[in-house]
Amino acid sequence: MSSKRVDxxxxxxxxxxxxxxxxxxxxxxxxxxxxxxxxxxxxxxxTLVPAEQGRAYGMxxxxxxxxxxxxxxxxxxENYRPEALQATLMDGGSLPALCYNxxxxxxxxxRNDAYAAxxxxxxxxxxxxxxxxxxxx
Numbered sequence: 001m002s003s004k005r006v007d008x009x010x011x012x013x014x015x016x017x018x019x020x021x022x023x024x025x026x027x028x029x030x031x032x033x034x035x036x037x038x039x040x041x042x043x044x045x046x047t048l049v050p051a052e053q054g055r056a057y058g059m060x061x062x063x064x065x066x067x068x069x070x071x072x073x074x075x076x077x078e079n080y081r082p083e084a085l086q087a088t089l090m091d092g093g094s095l096p097a098l099c100y101n102x103x104x105x106x107x108x109x110x111r112n113d114a115y116a117a118x119x120x121x122x123x124x125x126x127x128x129x130x131x132x133x134x135x136x137x
Contacts, residue, residue: 003064009035009087009097011058012046013115014071016122020061023070027061032090032126034058035099040136042116043106045076048099057128060087060097072100079103113137 005028013019017027039054041047048056063071072080080100087097116137123133 005029005062005064006068007060007062007087007095007097008068009033009058009060009085009099011035011040011048011056011099013118013122015059015061015126017059017061020067020071023074025063025067025070027063027067029060029062031060032057032128033060033087033097034090035085035087038085041105042112042119042136043102043110044112045115046119047080047102047105049101049105055132057123057132059126060089060095068098068100 007029017030020027034055034057035048036055037050037052038048038056039051040056041049068082071077077100079102081103082098082100084096085099086094088094120133120136123136124130
């Protein structure tokens with residue numbers, strides 16, 4: 001398998017490098033970032049949905065295609081598909097990154113409070129803006 005790494009934008013629990021290691025995924029070069037034009041939506045898990053005035057925060061991580069296959073080959077993740085986005089790094093600059101999103105956004109009634117709480121913890125520990133952390137529900 002190729003060891004070539006690609007940048008991915010992660011906005012859910014996969015932005016936690018320690019969590020990724022438990023799956024055998026060794027993310028490199030973690031960078032705080034955001035994408036404009038999208039908002040975070042949590043159903044059973046997280047996804048990004050287009051939103052003209054939206055901004056979603058997360059981490060850009062360098063992974064191999066094999067590692068991406070491991071992450072998104074797990075149960076409950078088969079409906080996520082990669083798309084290219086432009087991520088803006090918090091310390092300046094921007095870059096293209098792969099981002100996995102659901103083909104269809106979760107229904108309005110779909111909620112996972114435990115997931116949202118874990119995500120708020122992760123975002124807070126990574127130092128993302130407090131108003132964004134508080135908005136995750």
